Amino acid sequence: MTATDQRFREFKMPDVGEGLTEAEILKWYVAEGDTVADGQVVCEVETAKAAVELPIPYDGVVHQLRFGEGTTVDVGTVIITVDTDPGAGPAEAPAAAPEAAEPAAEDGEEGRKAVLVGYGAAPSSTKRRARKAQPGTANGAQAAVQAELNGYAVPEPAAEPVSRETPAAGPVAPAAPAGTGRPLAKPPVRKLAKDLGIDLATVVPSGPDGIITREDVHAAAAPAPAPAAAPEYDVEPAPHEPAPAPEAVAAARETRIPVKGVRKATAQAMVSSAFTAPHVTEFITVDVTRTMKLVQELKQDPDMAGVRVNPLLLVAKAFLVAIKRHPEINASWDEENQEIVRKDYVNLGIAAATPRGLIVPNIKDAGAQTLPQLAASLGELVATAREGKTSPADMAGGTVTITNVGVFGVDTGTPILNPGESAILAFGAVKEQPWVHKGKVKPRQVTTLALSFDHRLVDGELGSKVLADTAAILERPKRLITWS
Known part of the structure; x- marks a missing residue:
């Protein structure tokens, strides 16, 4: 054990019941920088059986709270680190576990870990890979970071720009990320499409960076208008306003409560x-x-x-x-x-x-x-x-x-x-x-x-x-x- 390991002590989520596997952090009683003593209660957690207060087994200063309130954490996961020798001056604390650094992703995307809402790494310990700016796009890096925070990937740039003189027959969806072949949409939008029986590959996106929005899915689910007789004069028809799907109307009046x-x-x-x-x-x-x-x-x-x-x-x-x-x-x-x-x-x-x-x-x-x-x-x-x-x-x-x-x-x-x-x-x-x-x-x-x-x-x-x-x-x- 190194000097740094001896100084920065990690407190893991204990099994406070009989074979419990996880617990939800209900409330922190301390903040980073607070002084704590051996046996002091630092947080309250809720297991599958009861709410339990957890005492810290170290004297020192709170260096890092790994998870926020309302987060469910597996037993054995580090939830707080304590600097047991704060007078020794600045020192680098042990890094968080590598698996906590990977961002949460939708189940099924290659190379990314699926997690439930309320689970996963704490914001303070999450690290994200930097994205290279898109050639010819001033805010490409910013869009990439924002897109990843929102839960979807950013498409690779097209090999050849579309000529301005090339006539288009209609709206064209941006290309999906290379190697995935999947339309771009956030997880809630994918679920909505699945519930309505809509293939996202057939939906024309209207969001930034070619992202499919909820409105796009509703538009695709709306019944096609009956063919009308050809007009006798050359006037562009008014845009059709699709009626919301019954399932979407019902969902807007429902409340979902996580069961935990x-x-x-x-x-x-x-x-x-x-x-x-x-x-x-x-x-x-x-x-x-x-x-x-x-x-x-x-x-x-x-x-x-x-x-x-x-x-x-x-x-x-x-x-x-x-x-x-x-x-x-x-x-x-x-x-x-x-x-x-x-x-x-x-x-x-x-x-x-x-x-x-x-x-x-x-x-x-x-x-x-x-x-x-x-x-x-x-x-x-x-x-x-x-x-x-x-x-x-x-x-x-x-x-x-x-x-x-x-x-x-x-x-x-x-x-x-x-x-x-x-x-x-x-x-x-x-x-x-x-x-x-x-x-x-x-x-x-x-x-x-x-x-x-x-x-x-x-x-x-x-x-x-x-x-x-x-x-x-x-x-x-x-x-x-x-x-x-």
């Missing part, structure tokens, strides 16, 4: 779960009037002071007691070894909607907690999730989950299992409804529960017993005492 981070991970997990675990969902409607009265009483109980008491707390406790009575449901499926793995602990997941998407943190060993302890754990879990501070460890290792769709006024649903878990309980809205109570129809507080389970390891009888016991406890909450 938590939302991307959730989408992948739900698809994987839905098509690997055979789901079965059962429903039960139950009178929870007594449970709702108990909630109000617990709010006044001194033992529950300082914690939040709500119906979800008692639903969670009822579910945990039902699992204790039927522990076979608390299991997972080992596909590789073809085994059912039964758990002697219950890590209770709570589905939480956050600005970054749906996450499912879990309460470790929830089955062993008292009611006040469970209330405190639920309150902490929800607060941490809303602040976006849930750690990957808090979302790992869940065994069963509860999703409270009732807060949105929804009666119930058919929830999809969290990957690796055996069951998920949906708690619907509590509503006052006419109900037969002690032989008479009376207004009662009623809700609907739905339990989805993995039918590979939970059969209908076991799933039905767990759901029925959960409902029975909520109907008569004193069973929390007699069944615990």
Whole structure:
């Protein structure tokens, strides 16, 4: 290791979760030139599971931030360099990785690397090859640089200039770059042409340097006018104004949102779960009037002071007691070894909607907690999730989950299992409804529960017993005492 290598230390994007491959830089807390200390948080990143703050392991001065906020970076990529001996005077820091110096290009162009929007090298570390000025063109170099920044190549000059005396039959498109044979157009224009079924080779460009524009593609997509009778006088017809294609009109009223981070991970997990675990969902409607009265009483109980008491707390406790009575449901499926793995602990997941998407943190060993302890754990879990501070460890290792769709006024649903878990309980809205109570129809507080389970390891009888016991406890909450 050279003296320069020892002085300028590189901090790489770590794997802050379980086998994560990338993370998005949400916010930098430092700037180039700032002094940092070992253990100081320098940035916040969002992984596929949570937002995490990263501490720097060096003392020194920030020399370079390799990527800007909003950039997704692969694990193992250098994101910041620190000058650990700023008093030694000027010195040349290690150069960025060669692959970061190549400009992003459209997939398929020879010699250029395809990247997604929001990915790739940071502007501060990107180097571009200088272009030679076009012979006979005063601003050829400037046009070349601008064209490359815009995402397309500049055509080579024609070998022979077109004679001014040569008559032209119509507009002629400039020649494509040598060796490519491709019309010149930006990636969004190419996509538009593809969506409209237009061959770019047939489009007459109107942009600078022979670039095909969106208007050119729309003009090519417009239906040709019906042939008209020859005019009786020699007057040039007015130019035809093409109507915009229906697809283009629709696209102008749409918003595209990149799917990444938590939302991307959730989408992948739900698809994987839905098509690997055979789901079965059962429903039960139950009178929870007594449970709702108990909630109000617990709010006044001194033992529950300082914690939040709500119906979800008692639903969670009822579910945990039902699992204790039927522990076979608390299991997972080992596909590789073809085994059912039964758990002697219950890590209770709570589905939480956050600005970054749906996450499912879990309460470790929830089955062993008292009611006040469970209330405190639920309150902490929800607060941490809303602040976006849930750690990957808090979302790992869940065994069963509860999703409270009732807060949105929804009666119930058919929830999809969290990957690796055996069951998920949906708690619907509590509503006052006419109900037969002690032989008479009376207004009662009623809700609907739905339990989805993995039918590979939970059969209908076991799933039905767990759901029925959960409902029975909520109907008569004193069973929390007699069944615990």
